[in-house]
Amino acid sequence: DSGVTQTPKHLITATGQRVTLRCSPRSGDLSVYWYQQSLDQGLQFLIQYYNGEERAKGNILERFSAQQFPDLHSELNLSSLELGDSALYFCASSPRDRGGTGELFFGEGSRLTVL
Amino acid sequence: GNSVTQMEGPVTLSEEAFLTINCTYTATGYPSLFWYVQYPGEGLQLLLKATKADDKGSNKGFEATYRKETTSFHLEKGSVQVSDSAVYFCALLDSNYQLIWGAGTKLIIKP
Numbered sequence: 001d002s003g004v005t006q007t008p009k010h011l012i013t014a015t016g017q018r019v020t021l022r023c024s025p026r027s028g029d030l031s032v033y034w035y036q037q038s039l040d041q042g043l044q045f046l047i048q049y050y051n052g053e054e055r056a057k058g059n060i061l062e063r064f065s066a067q068q069f070p071d072l073h074s075e076l077n078l079s080s081l082e083l084g085d086s087a088l089y090f091c092a093s094s095p096r097d098r099g100g101t102g103e104l105f106f107g108e109g110s111r112l113t114v115l
Numbered sequence: 116g117n118s119v120t121q122m123e124g125p126v127t128l129s130e131e132a133f134l135t136i137n138c139t140y141t142a143t144g145y146p147s148l149f150w151y152v153q154y155p156g157e158g159l160q161l162l163l164k165a166t167k168a169d170d171k172g173s174n175k176g177f178e179a180t181y182r183k184e185t186t187s188f189h190l191e192k193g194s195v196q197v198s199d200s201a202v203y204f205c206a207l208l209d210s211n212y213q214l215i216w217g218a219g220t221k222l223i224i225k226p
């Protein structure tokens with residue numbers, strides 16, 4: 001158990017809809033990362049937050065947005081969903097921002113299926 | 116730019132076989148290098164790391180040596196078990212302290 005909690009574990013929805021994925025980092029961790037893992041594309045970094053502020057952006061679509069709240073949990077919002085958005089979405093946390101050691105603690109992921 | 120290249124999978128081996136999963140990288144300077152493992156139905160977890168040239172990371176019988184001459188960080192294990200079946204990701208930490216990931220290599224161990 002990494003200590004990172006993601007909900008929901010599974011989500012099935014239709015094209016055009018909007019969903020919110022939630023992540024609670026490990027106790028004491030200030031950084032939260034979001035990743036997308038598709039069947040054939042490996043891990044794609046989406047976005048990182050540190051203590052409520054956006055710190056780095058990867059290949060995140062404009063239809064996607066995220067935020068980190070004062071209690072440090074984070075939400076990833078996916079809107080106008082397309083079939084290609086079906087994937088496993090991982091949240092990871094780490095205690096530090098810049099100067100991090102590269103050790104991330106991953107949740108078990110939220111599997112999104114868009115029909 | 117920085118990049119990580121891993122051998123394509125799946126890699127299929129019999130139990131007790133020797134394992135090598137190749138990983139090479141392109142980067143400026145000498146970044147820290149990592150192997151993460153993703154067991155079926157789980158998130159990724161750090162397997163081992165090396166922070167400077169010639170360092171050897173090891174954990175759970177797995178080893179990898181940071182070779183700056185060949186810009187490689189190959190993962191090895193002397194005798195694999197069925198429980199080692201997983202996807203293995205090689206990664207480097209870039210100068211912005213972001214992880215750059217390889218594509219992952221699926222390992223299948225048959226009893």
